[in-house]
Amino acid sequence: MAKTYLSLQQSEGYIVLAAAKIYAAYVGSDRFEEAQEEAYMEKSIRDAIRIAKTVDAAIIAEGEMDA
Numbered sequence: 001m002a003k004t005y006l007s008l009q010q011s012e013g014y015i016v017l018a019a020a021k022i023y024a025a026y027v028g029s030d031r032f033e034e035a036q037e038e039a040y041m042e043k044s045i046r047d048a049i050r051i052a053k054t055v056d057a058a059i060i061a062e063g064e065m066d067a
Contacts, residue, residue, distance in 0.1 A: 011052075014052070015045070015048045015049060015052060018048035018051060018052070019041075019044045019045045019047070019048035020044075022044040022047050022048055023040060023041055023044035026040045026043070026044060027040070
């Protein structure tokens with residue numbers, strides 16, 4: 001297998017971790033179909049991004065306060 005070099009931003013790394021957990025849940029479910037593996041992976045990524053955006057909209061993190 002050829003090596004791939006990645007340089008992810010910290011926030012991207014969090015999305016990867018969340019997407020991997022979501023994907024693992026799909027794989028472990030009774031409805032998982034290997035033929036649709038790519039679709040489940042893409043859905044996991046979209047789900048993780050949607051979760052991150054929802055959290056970002058719901059909270060004010062340190063440094064985000066208006067002056």
